Amino acid sequence: MRLSRKRPILAAALALTAATLGALAAAPPVQAKAPQSGSLAVTGDPDDPVSEGRSYSFATAAGDGFNVWGTANHLTVQVFDPPAGPWTIDLSAPVGQPLTVGTYTGATEYLYESPLPGIALSGNDRFCTNGQTGSFTVTDISWGPHGYLERFDATFEQRCNYSTGSARGEVHVANPPAPPVLAVGVQVATSGTIDTRTDEATVRGTVTCTAPATVYVEGGMTQTWHGRRAEGLVRAEVACTPGAPVAWTTSSPSFTSTPFRKGDVEVTANASSYDTTYDIFVSDSATATVSLRRR
Secondary structure: OOOOOOOOOOOOOOOHHHHOOHHHHHHEEEEEEEEOEEEEEEEEOOOOOOOOEEEEEEEEOOOOOEEEEEOOOEEHHHHHHOOOOHHHHHHHEEOOOOOEEEEEEEEEEOOOOOOEEEEEEEEEOOOEOOEEEEEEEEEOOOOEEHHHHEEEEEEEEEEEOOOOOOOEEEEEEEEEOOOOOEEEEEEOOOEEEEEEOEEEEEEEEEEEEEOEEEEEEEEEEEEEEOOOOOOOEEEEEEEEEOOEEEEEEEEOOOOOOOOOEEEEEEEEEEEEEEEEEEEEEEEEEEEEEEHHHHH
């Protein structure tokens, strides 16, 4: 079975690392996800309205629930299930800059669109009601593809504008090394069949994948005969496993008044799948002139 040349339409591996975070406008957001491990510790002075002079410690190892989200410019770490209410720490670099290893001073409550760094600590439904200032130090941060956060470690200090006391703490997030991004491919075989009783055209091909995935193949087939046009659909669902091409096949009658006939038909096939690790769709496309023979 001869196969057509394919034409990729989506790069399946878009690497985003700390060394290439300068193009922040193109940096994808981190989806809200539970890290493999996380911890948040907070202590405060008696006059601090967030901590109220108490100490708090949360960790995934202790059964506390964590979520992490943000972009290359800022991160939010939330402990979402303490009995008295969630705790959240937001840290951001100045607008247009990546959040990277270093110390950020002069942080304010303006987290995303400020020329200054941003900080916001809240917990147990307590927060600074008149703004806040502070500083923080990022000691480790590492990114994988598509905003996948591998590691984040930071210490911080926040003072509400109307308070003489501060809250201090540290936050740690760790995930496994970023797995490869899913990639799919599709090919269209250059020979097919036509059922002369039903006028159904059958075409086939193969898909490939770099990880187990359900791949959806969609497209169309067209044939022009003495100025008249026959058109049909390409639809297939494939349980793809890596290692070798997996076959797909589809049959369709013409949905115009002109039936398919023996001869050449133009076929377009688009393969798509969903990468659950990175919450992205990946796809590939192929076209071919397919010779239909009677069966």
